[in-house]
Amino acid sequence: xxxxxxxxxxxxxxxxxLAMAKKARELKSQxxxxxxxxxxxxxxxxxxxxxxxAKNAIDEGKYFAYPPVxxxxxxREAIAKKLREENHIAEAKAENIVVSTGxxxxxxxxxxxxxxxxxxxxxxxxxxxxYAEIIKLAGxxxxxxxxxxxxxxxxxxxxxASALTDKTKAIIYSSPCNPTGSVFSKxxxxxxxxxxxxxxxLFVIADEIYELINxxxxxxxxxxxxxxxxxxxxxxxxSKGYAMxxxxxxxxxxxxxxxxxxxxxxxxxxxxxxxxAQRAALAAxxxxxxxxxxxxxxxxxRRDLVLQLIQEIPGFKTHVPEGAFYFFPExxxxxxxxxxxxxxxxxxxxxxxxxxKANVSLVTGEAFGAPNCVRISYAASEEELIExxxxxxxxxARIQ
Ligand code: PMP
Ligand code: GLU
Numbered sequence: 001x002x003x004x005x006x007x008x009x010x011x012x013x014x015x016x017x018l019a020m021a022k023k024a025r026e027l028k029s030q031x032x033x034x035x036x037x038x039x040x041x042x043x044x045x046x047x048x049x050x051x052x053x054a055k056n057a058i059d060e061g062k063y064f065a066y067p068p069v070x071x072x073x074x075x076r077e078a079i080a081k082k083l084r085e086e087n088h089i090a091e092a093k094a095e096n097i098v099v100s101t102g103x104x105x106x107x108x109x110x111x112x113x114x115x116x117x118x119x120x121x122x123x124x125x126x127x128x129x130x131y132a133e134i135i136k137l138a139g140x141x142x143x144x145x146x147x148x149x150x151x152x153x154x155x156x157x158x159x160x161a162s163a164l165t166d167k168t169k170a171i172i173y174s175s176p177c178n179p180t181g182s183v184f185s186k187x188x189x190x191x192x193x194x195x196x197x198x199x200x201x202l203f204v205i206a207d208e209i210y211e212l213i214n215x216x217x218x219x220x221x222x223x224x225x226x227x228x229x230x231x232x233x234x235x236x237x238x239s240k241g242y243a244m245x246x247x248x249x250x251x252x253x254x255x256x257x258x259x260x261x262x263x264x265x266x267x268x269x270x271x272x273x274x275x276x277a278q279r280a281a282l283a284a285x286x287x288x289x290x291x292x293x294x295x296x297x298x299x300x301x302r303r304d305l306v307l308q309l310i311q312e313i314p315g316f317k318t319h320v321p322e323g324a325f326y327f328f329p330e331x332x333x334x335x336x337x338x339x340x341x342x343x344x345x346x347x348x349x350x351x352x353x354x355x356x357k358a359n360v361s362l363v364t365g366e367a368f369g370a371p372n373c374v375r376i377s378y379a380a381s382e383e384e385l386i387e388x389x390x391x392x393x394x395x396x397a398r399i400q
Contacts, residue, residue, distance in 0.1 A: 008137060016129050016367030020351070024361035035388040037377045038361040040178055040326065042243040044298075046280070047291035050242060053283030054276050063275035070263045071099025071251070071272060075282045082285055083253050087208075088224040089234065096253050098262045099281070101273045103209045103237035103250030106262075107172075108134050110205055110233050110252060113261040114170055115140040122163050124155045124173035125369035126180055126328065128207070131172055132369075140169070144369055149330055152319045153180040153370070157191035164199060171196070174207035176214050179368045179375040180328045181303075181321020186220040193225045203258075204232045209250070212241025212292045214323040215300050223253065230255050240324075241292050242284040249273055249281040299325050302378045302385060309389040310376075313396055325379040328365065332372040339399045347374050353399075358391035 002010070020038035027034045045051075057063045070076065076094040083092035100106040107130070115121070117139040123131050125144040132142040145163050147153040160171060171192075175184040184192075196202050206222045223232035237250030252262060266272070303320075306327055310316050315333035334344050339357075344350050347364040351374055355361050365373030378385055 012133050012137060013367075015133075017363055020361050020363050023355070027355075027359075032359060034355075034359050034361060035380070035384050035391070036361045037380060037385075037388055038363050038375075040240075040324075040377050041245050041379060042240060042295065042325075043379050043381065044243040044295050046243050046247070047284075047288075049287050049291075050244070050280050050284045053287070054280040057276050057279035063279055065275070067272035067275045067278060069267045069272045070259070071097065072275075072278050072282070075099060075278050075285075078282055078286045079251055080253070083221075083223075083234065087219075087221040087234070089221055089229065089253060090224070091229040092223075092253050095256060096259050097251055098254070098259050098266065099249065099251045099273050099278060100262075100266060101250070101270055102239065102248045103207065103235050104130055105248075105266075105270065106235050106237070106250045106252045107131070107205065107207070108137075109262040109265050110235070110254070110258065111135055111138040111140060111170075112265055113258060114138075114203060116169075118167060119169040120165060120167040122160060122168060122171040123369070124171070124177075126153055126177070126365065126373070127172070127369055128174055128178045129367045141167070143168070146369070147180075147182070149317065149319055152182040152322075153177070153328065154182050154184060154188065157188070157195050160192060161195045164195070164202070168199075168202060170203040170205055172205040172207065174209065175220075176210035176323025178210065178324055179326050179363075179365070179370075179373075180319070181324045181326045182319070183214055183216050183218075183322040184220065185216075186218065189220050189222045190225060193222055193228050196231055197227055202231065204228070205235060206232055207235045209235065209237050210240050210324040211236060213296050213299055213325060215296075215303065216322050233258060238281050238284050241295075243295065244280070244284065247274075247277040247280055249277050299378070302380075302382060305382060306376070306378045306385055306389065309386065309393075313389070313393045315396055315399075325377055327376040327378065328368075328370070328373050329376070330372050331374055334396065334399050335372075337399045339395075344399060347371055350374060354392055354395055357398075358388075358395040360388045360391050
């Protein structure tokens with residue numbers, strides 16, 4: 001009966017990150033000792049003061065009804081204040097903020113509101129799996145510009161300029177980047193902003209969800225640059241920096257006409273995000289930031305640990321990620337080789353082999369637009385990471 005489904009869902013790829021996480025969960029439930037390095041999800045618990053805020057919100061009994069579609073006013077104000085003070089987006093006001101059910105939902109709102117059939121969106125590749133599928137769902141056409149390993153996988157302003165056509169409506173990148181962990185410097189973003197400003201009606205979707213996991217100490221928001229507020233939709237959320245993936249709160253800061261459109265879209269699709277989760281988000285953004293700093297420190301320590309360990313695996317080529325919690329090594333050295341009668345043709349086969357023989361789940365680079373790579377999430381304990389990389393190293397040594 002699947003032919004009864006809409007073309008749009010038949011054409012859509014399943015999220016590779018979530019699919020791999022599901023597979024790992026299933027194998028675990030069969031009693032297999034899987035170490036899951038596939039899902040980009042903090043392994044920390046949501047900080048206590050945020051949990052407490054949610055408990056208090058329940059006890060107060062005031063947040064059980066439908067929240068305003070664009071989010072509670074005090075949360076929108078707190079987000080706008082943070083964007084003004086920390087991200088230097090001087091024009092950000094509560095009216096520019098729309099709170100949604102996770103940043104994924106925010107991105108979906110934006111593309112559904114911006115794109116007409118055939119509009120092109122330039123994606124800085126490697127890119128997060130969901131961008132291309134959401135763009136296609138909204139009728140758009142993804143156009144990839146690819147960063148090389150030599151430039152830490154960062155595509156450049158020049159590449160952007162050559163990818164623009166009459167149909168380009170928007171560009172999207174994440175910085176710090178999922179899947180590469182690379183961070184755009186202020187200068188790199190300024191060069192990108194110059195290209196954007198030369199064109200009318202071109203918008204930037206700046207996905208800053210990993211803002212709080214950035215080892216360079218410098219986070220630049222393109223929406224803060226002169227003339228860029230009206231061109232930028234800044235996307236952020238609470239999942240990564242506050243270890244709140246399951247609470248489902250994300251937001252955009254956008255020019256008013258886009259914010260209003262997203263509110264209208266959300267009003268028909270989902271209504272406002274969960275009230276209790278929004279109260280928790282308010283505590284996160286306006287309360288003690290030290291738990292986030294501690295988590296960032298722990299990720300940096302793990303980054304250094306994993307870097308040292310994977311540099312010891314012959315055939316792995318990696319850059320040094322500067323943020324988020326991913327490594328994105330090139331593993332094409334193993335393609336065309338065999339093990340136990342099984343030929344490894346590509347990154348999908350490599351991940352399958354590592355899952356079955358090393359019991360470690362990774363995600364194929366194919367899903368992120370980089371078919372020679374695999375993604376390793378190091379949001380796991382040091383013990384798990386050491387054991388996982390040891391298993392990967394042993395399994396790789398058997399490939400001939
Ligand atoms: N953008 C990027 C780059 C991500 O890695 C994620 C993680 N899921 C999201 C957006 C969406 O985050 P969430 O919906 O959990 O807020
Ligand atoms: N963003 C995370 C990842 O890339 C979570 C899973 C998802 O939503 O795709 O693994």
